Amino acid sequence: MSANLYRSIGDLKGFSLKNCPQMIEPSGVLMCPPEHFQVLSVKNPYMGSHIGAVDRDKAMRQWQSLVAAFEAAGCPVYIIPATPGLEDMVFAANSTLAGTRPDGEKVALISSMRHSSRRKETEAFESWYEAHGYRIARTKSGGHETFEGSGDAVWHPGKRLIWGGHGFRTDPAMFEQVAETFKTPVIQLKLVNERFYHLDTCFCPLTPEAVLIYPSAFDAASLELILKIFPIVVTSSEADAVTRMACNAAVWRSKTAIIQKGANAALGHMRAMGLDVVEVDTSEFVKSGGSVYCMKQYLFG
Numbered sequence: 001m002s003a004n005l006y007r008s009i010g011d012l013k014g015f016s017l018k019n020c021p022q023m024i025e026p027s028g029v030l031m032c033p034p035e036h037f038q039v040l041s042v043k044n045p046y047m048g049s050h051i052g053a054v055d056r057d058k059a060m061r062q063w064q065s066l067v068a069a070f071e072a073a074g075c076p077v078y079i080i081p082a083t084p085g086l087e088d089m090v091f092a093a094n095s096t097l098a099g100t101r102p103d104g105e106k107v108a109l110i111s112s113m114r115h116s117s118r119r120k121e122t123e124a125f126e127s128w129y130e131a132h133g134y135r136i137a138r139t140k141s142g143g144h145e146t147f148e149g150s151g152d153a154v155w156h157p158g159k160r161l162i163w164g165g166h167g168f169r170t171d172p173a174m175f176e177q178v179a180e181t182f183k184t185p186v187i188q189l190k191l192v193n194e195r196f197y198h199l200d201t202c203f204c205p206l207t208p209e210a211v212l213i214y215p216s217a218f219d220a221a222s223l224e225l226i227l228k229i230f231p232i233v234v235t236s237s238e239a240d241a242v243t244r245m246a247c248n249a250a251v252w253r254s255k256t257a258i259i260q261k262g263a264n265a266a267l268g269h270m271r272a273m274g275l276d277v278v279e280v281d282t283s284e285f286v287k288s289g290g291s292v293y294c295m296k297q298y299l300f301g
Contacts, residue, residue, distance in 0.1 A: 004185045023099075027076065028075060030078045031078070031296050032089050032090050033082050034060055036084055039051050047287070053287060062284055066258070070258065073276070083121070088121065091295060096129065099162075099300055104301065106301040109177075109182075110136060110139060111147050151198035152164060157206075158208045162184055163189060164189065165188075165200075167191035189203070189218055192217065193216055195217075200294065203217075204251065204293070207254040209232050210233075212249070213235060214236045214247055232273075234269045240263040245260055246263035249291075250292045257270045261280060
């Protein structure tokens with residue numbers, strides 16, 4: 001299949017999920033300890049009331065529990081050292097998008113971050129990927145367009161298909177580069193609610209057939225695309241999506257879902273689908289607008 005962009009139902013003519021080539025399962029996750037994590041400025045609506053309010057010791061304990069949850073699920077965890085002065089580096093999902101090309105080559109696409117305080121994160125991640133055998137690809141933005149990695153580019157489980165979110169942190173023009181880099185189709189979804197500023201805050205694939213979403217985060221055309229592709233669409237309650245960031249859960253190989261504790265409606269749906277569900281406390285990170293998915297980058301190969 002040639003790399004294509006899909007923006008509307010009309011674009012999907014001739015497209016079938018069944019005909020998408022298989023994609024290898026993730027081989028592990030990359031995480032960064034919150035040694036320098038704090039809320040210093042307002043980059044999203046969660047942060048406004050939490051400037052200087054992070055309990056770093058508690059955050060470290062929560063992060064260590066999250067690492068343990070991934071490992072208990074059988075997921076290898078790789079650690080990148082934290083860089084002083086980069087308070088958001090703990091959110092490892094944003095600085096890159098990792099994956100493979102159809103020929104099996106491992107690639108890390110380096111992000112172009114929206115906020116200047118996060119741009120130096122990409123240097124550390126690029127060095128890590130280069131040292132671990134990934135081909136490095138860099139976004140070409142001309143200094144204007146931005147792209148925030150797997151925060152806005154989510155692999156469909158088991159398929160060579162990427163879901164791309166745009167509206168707040170990533171410019172839609174960047175998905176042409178994503179599609180070309182990975183030789184993989186991209187379905188674009190427009191985000192319209194500033195509280196759901198990344199796709200991974202409102203869109204969580206659970207299995208190849210099922211996804212958990214918060215519908216009010218998307219425009220009508222994007223909801224049509226989601227409903228067209230996924231046979232099972234589970235909707236999150238507002239309380240779960242906003243207060244507990246339920247859609248920022250991470251699902252390891254369509255078997256184990258790791259989710260912020262207390263998102264009872266969402267975890268009930270997950271269990272009903274046969275997923276093992278592990279609740280963790282990420283409350284210190286929710287102060288900055290991130291939870292489980294934000295704190296890891298899936299690795300491949």
